[in-house]
Amino acid sequence: MTATEAVTATEAIGEPRARRGASVGRTDAHASPLAARRRRLFWPLLLPAVLLYLVFFAGPSLYTVWLSFNKWAGAGPMTFVGLDNYRRLLQDPTFHQSFANTLWIILGVGGLTFLVSFGLTMVLRDMKGRKAARSILFFPNIVPALALSILWGFLFQHDGLADAVVGAVGVEHPPNWLGQSNIFRVIMIGLVWTSTGFYTTILMAAVDQIPPELYEDCELAGANALQKFRYVTLPLMWDVVGVCAVLWTISAVKVFEFIYAFAGAAGQMPDTGVWNTALYTYGEAFASGGIPRYGSASASAVVMVTLVGVLVVLIRRVMRRDTVQF
Incomplete structure (x- = not known):
């Protein structure tokens, strides 16, 4: 060139x-x-x-x-009291019981709900008509909590369905389901019933995204159902389980209508033995039987939010892991 x-x-x-x-x-x-x-x-x-x-x-x-740092009855001037409202919570046996009931709902109801949801997910995964079954399970989530609590009360009233079931298995004297010693357990079972469909739907959607080839490889390797769940299903839906745990923690602390309508009578507050922190907050603000204690109710609300924040951080830390792609 x-x-x-x-x-x-x-x-x-x-x-x-x-x-x-x-x-x-x-x-x-x-x-x-x-x-x-x-x-x-x-x-x-x-x-x-x-x-x-x-x-x-x-x-x-x-x-x-x-x-929460003031004393106020809803009218008139506020009086700054510092941490007195929080000290009152620490010394109030009713708040102790309410806080313990809230933890029972978060851990006990949550654990049983996820156990049942996982079981239903595995049973319905390969079943024909699982879309119809999913709709039936999700039904309690589209019905108002007030209607669900009334229906749950009918099941456990005297000579109701619960008495008929225990009588059919040979129990001559059914327990008093709505008595003070059993009513909170009945409430917890009811919360499991109302929550299972929602989380089953989410878990089934996560399972549907797992490639079926992975299960076929496990079957060729001789893995049983428990091994497939442990080594394939659970790891690949771990992130979804973490999200469900956070959602449950937030919703469990806010449970109010079901307990209020189920254990209350004629618009009256239930016995304090079944209160959770949401009911305690409401009781302090609106149903204290005298002058409203908005400062104490606000302190209880702050404790509720703090509890949720701490639990969510713990859940995220415990369930943290590397991203799995498939």
Whole structure:
């Protein structure tokens, strides 16, 4: 190649590059007004959502924290009392019982719910008509908690279905299901019934995403059902289980309607033996039998939120692991 040919080739190569550079420059010039317009519209469009969050969530939450350090009956001036409301909670046997019942719901009801949900997931995984079964299991989640509690009460009333079942197996004198010694256990079983369908639906959706080839390989290797669950199903849906655990922790602390309607009578508060922290907070604020104690109720609410935060952090730490891809 001569020098003249080299220069000509260089010019030929450089010319398209220059044209491409000019084209990119023109594109950026045309895109910059759009980007500037987006930047100008960002805050005006985001502002309504931010205001709603501040007015209906952040503001009331911070006010509740402030109220927990005060004594207030809902009218008149507030009296700053510092940590007195929290000291009162530590010394109140009713709060101790309510806190213990909340832990029973989180751990006991949660553990039994996940055990039943896993069992149903494995049973229904290869069953025909599992979509219909999933809809039936999910039914309690579309019915108001008040209606579910009334139905649950009919089952355990005197000469109800529960008495008929234990009588059919030879028990002559059925227990008093709604007595003080049994009613909280009945409530816990009812919460398992109302929650199982929701988590079974989530777990079944996670199982459906697992490639069937993995189970076929396990069968060729001679693995039984328990081994397939331990080494294939559970590891590949571990992240979903973690999300379910967080969801359950949040919902368990907020359980209110089911206990209130099931154990209460004619709009009256249930006996304090079945209270959880949500009912205790409501009782302090609205059903204390005298002057409302909004400061104490706010302190109880702060303890509830703190409990949820601590448990969620623990769950995330315990269930943390490397991402599994398949």
